[in-house]
Amino acid sequence: MSPDLERASFPIINISGIDDPDSSLALAQQVTEACQKWGFLLIEGHPIPSSDIDEMFSLGKSFFSLPEERKEPWSINSNSVGYIGALKDSRKDDKMSMWFGGIPGSLKNNQALPPFWREHTEKVEAFKHRCHDLVLSLLTCFAVAMGLPDNKFFAKAHLEDSGKGNSLRMLMYPARHQRPAGTRMVEHTDSGSVTLLFQHQPGLEVLSPEGEWAKAPCIKDSILINLGDALSFWSGAKLKATLHRVSFEGLPHDRERQSMAYFGMANPETILKPLVLGTTMEKYNTNGMEIEPGITVGELNRRIMTNIYGAELMTKG
Numbered sequence: 101m102s103p104d105l106e107r108a109s110f111p112i113i114n115i116s117g118i119d120d121p122d123s124s125l126a127l128a129q130q131v132t133e134a135c136q137k138w139g140f141l142l143i144e145g146h147p148i149p150s151s152d153i154d155e156m157f158s159l160g161k162s163f164f165s166l167p168e169e170r171k172e173p174w175s176i177n178s179n180s181v182g183y184i185g186a187l188k189d190s191r192k193d194d195k196m197s198m199w200f201g202g203i204p205g206s207l208k209n210n211q212a213l214p215p216f217w218r219e220h221t222e223k224v225e226a227f228k229h230r231c232h233d234l235v236l237s238l239l240t241c242f243a244v245a246m247g248l249p250d251n252k253f254f255a256k257a258h259l260e261d262s263g264k265g266n267s268l269r270m271l272m273y274p275a276r277h278q279r280p281a282g283t284r285m286v287e288h289t290d291s292g293s294v295t296l297l298f299q300h301q302p303g304l305e306v307l308s309p310e311g312e313w314a315k316a317p318c319i320k321d322s323i324l325i326n327l328g329d330a331l332s333f334w335s336g337a338k339l340k341a342t343l344h345r346v347s348f349e350g351l352p353h354d355r356e357r358q359s360m361a362y363f364g365m366a367n368p369e370t371i372l373k374p375l376v377l378g379t380t381m382e383k384y385n386t387n388g389m390e391i392e393p394g395i396t397v398g399e400l401n402r403r404i405m406t407n408i409y410g411a412e413l414m415t416k417g
């Protein structure tokens with residue numbers, strides 16, 4: 101293949117040297133380049149123990165296997181805590197979701213949680229905390245590679261206890277006898293800053309820099325990273341928020357698929373406007389709505405969640 105026809109291959113980066121001053125600059129540049137080109141990368145050598153990931157998957161599987169009447173009464177609320185069943189959101193995705201939003205400590209004794217989870221809140225909170233630390237390390241990479249005067253510029257704007265935006269979402273796509281039309285999860289971009297995606301089975305597809313659907317690698321214990329529209333907009337589109345979807349190509353319809361996503365989001369009062377001087381971002385859409393320069397992250401998140409889960413969500417606290 102001639103060089104101009106060469107396909108960019110999906111970035112896979114071992115980040116074990118991320119805190120080592122001798123290798124951290126080069127790593128920050130590699131990670132950031134992947135986010136500029138693909139908006140996606142797979143990381144290995146990360147600090148989240150595989151035993152913790154396995155435990156979360158195993159709790160998720162037990163929960164999703166319960167009959168609907170033990171999940172549905174605790175439907176998702178305005179703090180992004182609760183359950184939503186298959187085909188129930190506005191996108192009509194055939195997947196069950198369990199959301200754990202809110203600031204650290206807020207899951208304990210939280211009556212919005214289905215009873216199954218109430219004895220596991222410490223584990224879920226500890227897992228969210230580990231995820232958030234990793235989000236902060238990645239945000240530091242971006243600031244370093246972009247040459248911002250303060251390495252912690254983005255990290256300081258993503259405080260773990262700043263609002264309800266930082267959420268863990270567990271997902272289960274049920275096995276079906278017949279192949280449904282369409283996809284398991286419709287194509288979309290994420291709306292926040294940094295998403296960590298843990299996959300148990302393949303099936304995720306990502307729009308490549310050449311504009312083709314590419315199968316995302318699914319490697320045990322590694323984490324897929326992708327960026328959301330708020331961070332992309334903020335970076336003046338230097339960092340990319342890339343379309344992705346879950347299809348039936350990588351995993352047939354008669355197999356169930358389980359995944360988990362941690363969404364790291366900027367502090368709700370953060371005002372979104374392009375950081376790069378001289379950049380004008382006139383039309384930038386996320387989830388079918390335009391981001392107006394000057395909107396806060398909190399307001400953007402509220403509009404998106406209302407769009408997907410309905411206006412009544414906001415009246416449930």
Ligand SMILES: O=C(O)CCC(=O)C(=O)O
Binds near residue numbers: 271290344361
């Ligand atoms: O289940 C997956 O692998 C994808 C999930 C996803 O894209 C999301 O939750 O935003």
Ligand SMILES: [Fe+2]
Binds near residue numbers: 288289290344
């Ligand atoms: Fe996504």
